[in-house]
Amino acid sequence: MIVGLNNPTSGSIELFGSNNLQEGRRKIGTVIENPALYPYLSARQNIEAQRIMKGVKDKSITDDLLDIVGLKDAGNKKAKNFSLGMKQRLAIALALVGDPEFLLLDEPINGLDPTGIRDIRELILKLNREAGITILISSHILGELAKIATSYGVINNGVLVDQFTAEELKQKVKPCLKITVNDPERAVAILKDYLEISDIELENNSIKIYEMLDKSVEINSALESNDIIVQFFSKEDSDYENYFIKLMEGGAKNG
Amino acid sequence: MANLIRSDFYKLFRTKAFYFCGIIAALLSSLGVILLNSAINSELGISASLLGYDGVYALITGTGQATLFVTIMISMFVPNEFSFGTIKNIASKGISRWNIYLSKVIMSMFISVAYVLLCAIVSFAIGSFMWGTGDLTREVYLNIFKMLGLFLVAEVAVQSIFVMVGFIVRQTGGTVAVNLAIIIAVPVVVIPALNFGVQSLLKVEDFDSSNYWPFTYLSRYLSLDVIQEDVTVGLIVCLVFIILSTALGIFSLYKRDVK
Numbered sequence: 001m002i003v004g005l006n007n008p009t010s011g012s013i014e015l016f017g018s019n020n021l022q023e024g025r026r027k028i029g030t031v032i033e034n035p036a037l038y039p040y041l042s043a044r045q046n047i048e049a050q051r052i053m054k055g056v057k058d059k060s061i062t063d064d065l066l067d068i069v070g071l072k073d074a075g076n077k078k079a080k081n082f083s084l085g086m087k088q089r090l091a092i093a094l095a096l097v098g099d100p101e102f103l104l105l106d107e108p109i110n111g112l113d114p115t116g117i118r119d120i121r122e123l124i125l126k127l128n129r130e131a132g133i134t135i136l137i138s139s140h141i142l143g144e145l146a147k148i149a150t151s152y153g154v155i156n157n158g159v160l161v162d163q164f165t166a167e168e169l170k171q172k173v174k175p176c177l178k179i180t181v182n183d184p185e186r187a188v189a190i191l192k193d194y195l196e197i198s199d200i201e202l203e204n205n206s207i208k209i210y211e212m213l214d215k216s217v218e219i220n221s222a223l224e225s226n227d228i229i230v231q232f233f234s235k236e237d238s239d240y241e242n243y244f245i246k247l248m249e250g251g252a253k254n255g
Numbered sequence: 256m257a258n259l260i261r262s263d264f265y266k267l268f269r270t271k272a273f274y275f276c277g278i279i280a281a282l283l284s285s286l287g288v289i290l291l292n293s294a295i296n297s298e299l300g301i302s303a304s305l306l307g308y309d310g311v312y313a314l315i316t317g318t319g320q321a322t323l324f325v326t327i328m329i330s331m332f333v334p335n336e337f338s339f340g341t342i343k344n345i346a347s348k349g350i351s352r353w354n355i356y357l358s359k360v361i362m363s364m365f366i367s368v369a370y371v372l373l374c375a376i377v378s379f380a381i382g383s384f385m386w387g388t389g390d391l392t393r394e395v396y397l398n399i400f401k402m403l404g405l406f407l408v409a410e411v412a413v414q415s416i417f418v419m420v421g422f423i424v425r426q427t428g429g430t431v432a433v434n435l436a437i438i439i440a441v442p443v444v445v446i447p448a449l450n451f452g453v454q455s456l457l458k459v460e461d462f463d464s465s466n467y468w469p470f471t472y473l474s475r476y477l478s479l480d481v482i483q484e485d486v487t488v489g490l491i492v493c494l495v496f497i498i499l500s501t502a503l504g505i506f507s508l509y510k511r512d513v514k
Contacts, residue, residue, distance in 0.1 A: 003346075003347035004346060004347060004349070004513075005343060005346055005347060005512060005513040005514070006512040006513075007509075007510075007512060021349070022349040022351070023349065024349070025347060025348060025349035026348060026349040028347070030343070030344075030347045032340075032343050032347070033340070034340055035340075036339060036340035036341045036342075036343050036344050037339065037341065038266060038335075038339055038341060039339065040269070040270060040271065041266070041269055045265075045269055048265065049262050049265050049266050050262075050344065052258060052261050052262040052265050053258055053259055053261075053262035053344075053345065053348070053350075054258065054348060055258040094344060098348075
C-alpha cells in the first residue's frame with residue numbers, strides 16, 4: 001500500500017509528510033519479495049531500463065550502482081545467469097536508481113546462503129551509513145534483523161502490535177535467570193537487600209534477574225535461608241524468536 | 256509517461272523475440288509469394304507475371320502474415336512484466352496505472368506498424384523481383400497507403416484486445432493460450448452462434464455479427480478497392496474495440512493488486 005501495489009480499503013497514507021503519494025513514491029526505492037529483473041537483460045541493461053524509466057539523465061549512475069552493490073565485474077552478464085544473492089543485489093541497485101531517500105526491502109535475505117546473507121547485510125549497513133538512506137526491512141528472520149535494525153515495528157495480521165528501539169529490544173530479550181517462588185515480592189526485596197541486585201523485575205509471579213547470571217547458587221541459598229521456597233529456577237538465553245512469538249500471541253489475543 | 260515509453264522501447268529492442276518474430280514473419284510473407292510463383296509455374300507452365308501478378312499483389316498477400324507474429328510478440332511482451340515481477344518496479348515508482356497501460360498500448364501499436372511494414376516491404380520486394388513492380392501510378396500508391404492505413408487500424412484494434420488479455424491474465428503462457436483461443440474460437444463458434452441467435456430469435460435475416468468483429472477487417476482491408484461501407488463500419492468497429500478493450504484493461508489494472 002505504501003508504494004501503491006495494493007489498494008487500501010480504508011484510511012489514508014502520508015508519505016514524507018504529504019498526501020501527494022505519486023511524488024512521495026518517487027523518493028522510495030523498493031525490493032518486494034523476489035528480485036524483479038528482466039532475465040534476458042544484463043545487469044547493466046536492467047539498471048539502464050530503470051534509469052530511463054525514472055528519467056535520470058546521468059548515465060554514469062549505472063556503473064556507480066553496479067560498484068556499490070558489488071556487481072561491477074558482472075555488469076554484462078545476463079540476469080538469468082545470476083545466483084539468488086546476485087539477483088538480490090541487482091534488485092537493490094534498481095531500487096537505488098534515482099537516489100531514493102527511503103528504501104523498502106521486503107524479505108531481502110529470503111533463500112540466501114550464509115555468504116549471501118552477510119553480503120546483503122553489509123550492503124544494507126553501507127547504504128545506511130554512507131548514503132544516509134533510511135531503510136525499512138520487512139522480515140521474519142529475526143536474528144538477522146537484530147544485527148542491523150535500530151527500530152522495530154511488529155505487525156501481526158495487519159495490526160501494529162508494538163514499536164521499540166534496538167536498545168529496548170536488547171533489554172527485553174537479554175539473558176536472565178528466571179525464578180518462580182512462593183512469595184515473589186518478598187523474594188525480590190531479599191535479593192535487592194542481600195545480594196544488591198538492581199536489574200531485576202517481577203513478571204507474572206516470576207522473577208527475572210538480568211545480572212549475576214553465574215551466581216545462581218548464591219541466589220538460591222539467599223532465598224532459601226530467608227524461608228523462600230524456590231519452585232522453578234532456570235537460565236534463559238537471548239531468544240528473539242520466543243519474544244516475538246509471545247508478542248504475536250499477545251497481539252492476536254488483543255486483536 | 257515519455258520516460259516509461261522510452262524504457263519500454265529500450266527493453267523491446269533488447270528482446271531477441273522481437274527480431275526473431277520479425278524475421279520469421281518476413282520469411283513467411285516472402286515464402287508465400289515464392290510458393291505462389293512456383294505453383295503457377297509448375298501448374299500452368301507460364302510466368303505468373305503474365306497472369307497479372309506483380310509486386311503490389313505480393314504486398315497485399317504478404318502483409319497479412321504480420322498479424323500472427325504481432326500477436327505472439329504482444330502476448331509475450333505485455334504479461335512478461337507480471338511473470339518477471341518487474342511490474343512492481345514500475346507501479347511502485349509513482350507511475351499511474353493509466354500510464355503503465357497506455358505505454359503498453361503504444362508498444363503494441365509500434366510492434367504492429369513495424370511488422371506490418373516489414374512484411375509489406377519484403378513481400379513487395381520479392382514480388383517485384385519475380386514479377387515486376389506493376390504499374391505504380393500515383394493512384395496505386397495512394398491506394399496502397401490507404402490499404403496499409405486501414406489494415407493498421409484493424410491490426411491495432413485486434414492487438415488492443417490482446418493487450419487487455421495480457422493485463423487480465425498476467426501470465427505469458429495463459430495470455431498466449433487465451434489469445435489463440437480468441438483467434439480460433441470466435442469465428443468458428445461465437446460468430447455463427449450470434450448469427451443464429453439473432454437471425455432466428457430476432458428475425459433479422461441479414462444480420463452478420465462478423466461485421467462487428469475487428470478481425471474481419473484484417474482480411475477485408477487487404478485490398479486496393481475496399482468498399483466505402485466497409486471503411487466506415489470497420490473504422491467505427493475498430494475504434495469501439497480499441498476504446499472498450501483499453502478501458503476494460505485499465506479498469507482491471509486499477510482494481511486488482513499488483514503482485
